[in-house]
Amino acid sequence: MIVFIFVIVFGGLTVRLWQVQLWEPQAFGPREIDLVSKAAQQQSQTFLVDSGRGTIYDRNGVALTGERNYHVIVFPLIRKEQPLYRQELSELAGLLGWSDEQLLQQLREVEKPQTLMSVHTPEPVTVTEAQAEHIQALQIPGIHALYSEEDRYATDRLAHHLLGTIGFNPERIKHDFQDELKTGEYSLTDAIGLRGLEGSFEYFLHNSGVNRIAYTVDGAGRPLNGERTEWVNTLRSGSDAAKSLVTTIDARIQQIAEQAVDQPSSASSETSSTEGLKDGAAVVLDVATGDVLAMVSRPREGTGEEALPGWVNRALQPMEPGSVFKTVVAAAALDQGIVRPEDDFHCDGELEAYNLPCWTFDEGGHGHLTFADAYAQSCNVVFGQLAVQLGGETITDYAKKLGLGEKVGWQGDVYHDDVFVQLPEEAAGQIFHDESAAQDGYALAQTGIGQRDVRMTPLQAANMVVSLFHPGQLLHPRVVSEIQYANGDPYFRFEPSVESVDKPIKAETLQTMRELMASVVTDGTASSRLSGALWTLGGKTGTAQIGKTNQEHKWMIGYGPAENPKYAVAVVARAVTDNTHVHLDVFRAIMDGLAQSLTDSANLNQ
Secondary structure (H helix, E strand, O other): OHHHHHHHHHHHHHHHHHHHHHHOOOOEOOOOEOHHHHHHHHOEEEEEEEOOOOOEEOOOOOEOOOOEEEEEEEOOHHHHHHHHHHHHHHHHHHHHOOOHHHHHHHHHOOOOOEEOEOOOOOOEOEEOHHHHHHHHHHOOOOEEEEEEEOOOOOOOOOOHHHHOOEEEOHHHHHHHOHHHHHHOOOOOOOEEEOOHHHHHOHHHHOOOOOEEEEEEEOOOOOEOOOOOOEEEEOOOOHHHOOOEEEEOOOHHHHHHHHHHHHOHHHHOOOOOOOOOOOOEEEEEEEOOOOOEEEEEEEOOOOEOHHHOEOOOOHHHOOEOOHHHHHHHHHHHHHHOOOOOOOOEEEEOOEEHHHOEEOOOHHHOOOEEEEHHHHHHOOOHHHHHHHHHHHOHHHHHHHHHHOOOOOOOOOEEEEOOEEEEEOOOOOOOOEOOOOOOHHHOHHHHHHHOOOOOOOEEOHHHHHHHHHHOOOOOEEEEOOOEEEEEOOOOOEEEEOOOEEEEOOOOOOHHHHHHHHHHHHHHHHHOOOHHHHOOOOOOOEEEEEEEEOOOOOOEEEEEEEEEOOOOOOEEEEEEEEEEOOOOOHHHHHHHHHHHHHHHHHHHHHHHHO
């Protein structure tokens, strides 16, 4: 009986091993896991010399994903081999212009395969092609000098969230690239774009080959004695190489926006915020074309509020807009002839019929004020009253005329894809949760001040500002203008997308709205923080309470310069709990940075 039991047990184990080792080692189990590649990954340390993926450029040809150059790549293996290669290491130090001790100190700190960094700046070491050949000829274990791309996926690079990341996702490959799997263009072990432009343009950026260096390690990740690195380069070239993207992003403006988000005081007044935007977003659009010039999201990494990972692009996520939504109500009321800028209202601190307090409730309200004053001072009583008078259908209609309640990013036909979306992570937002809310007075009053069910993305908010300058048209912002072959020849161009608006808002209404926004900066809720800005600006502030918590989303949207508008900007600080003005300081820092940049460019051209 005991022998029989052992036979059954070991027979089962034999069958299981046969299944794992011989029957389905590359498609094991219901998830079809490639055990061979998994084992290889576990037993080696790998450095991706070059992903082979297409470069992503800004509108002026600056490589946002990093320039390719000759870099020195080092592995932890060299730490054990140093005593045996003193002469070669000394020669390497001389090539780099370092002392022997400077090089050895760098090598002692190597814990994983990495690009050798400069001892003077936080930049990777670059060498000439001749120097690279010399370094390779030294044959120092764990040190290579190869033509490679910079760290494409560093979190501190420009436009990190917009560009996105790559990783391993066999399930997506099987679902989205079935034909390419059959032809060998893809394999289940390929790294693919997971989010951002890396994800949405995966098919164009992908290269089925690889350029990597690897070596074998033990279970603890330590290099095995006697092992050497293995270099494999199977990247495609020529017409089969990955395509590149030309974005509408301006690296100079992106840098201005990111600096403003992280350190608004550097471009603003002495009393501005110093800690920057910890959680939120900033978007800069071209007023003339609607193109995205800059898009910033924070936090860079980690986990933010609402359990959203740090890689989520806040600029594309919907949130309560607060009083910036009063722009929609104001445009609707003016266009429908319900109000004129000079019409008188009275605010005693609360719209009692709908239990809607004004933010001046403790001071007894705004008192007598005109409609223009109500917009500039962001009076809840006036806009709650107007929202009820307008009704849910009219509010929804005007919100859509201004690009709210639906996705606004570029989408259209691109070869085999009938509805190609440049920003698939963009959310639509909403105005009313359901039909009943659009007919309820209490819900309407709260909607009029951007609370209740209203949700808006920073991209939509900036695009709403752009819409005020294009009567009868709704622009759909591009973030990529062209796909190119590796040699720079055009492959596909994304033409601007402009939608004609049914029953458009009158041109005079839009002109009045722009004047009202200018009054917010000169005499309204934004005047204290934006006075003294390099440009005359127009805008609208917003503060949205989040549910029953004491947290608030704080917004600033607007345009500049007022005399000849070039840029539309939206800034939001998410889930803040104190009386911060960081949203205003970031907005001003961006606008001041843009103003200074234009001045510098003009002086340079002269």
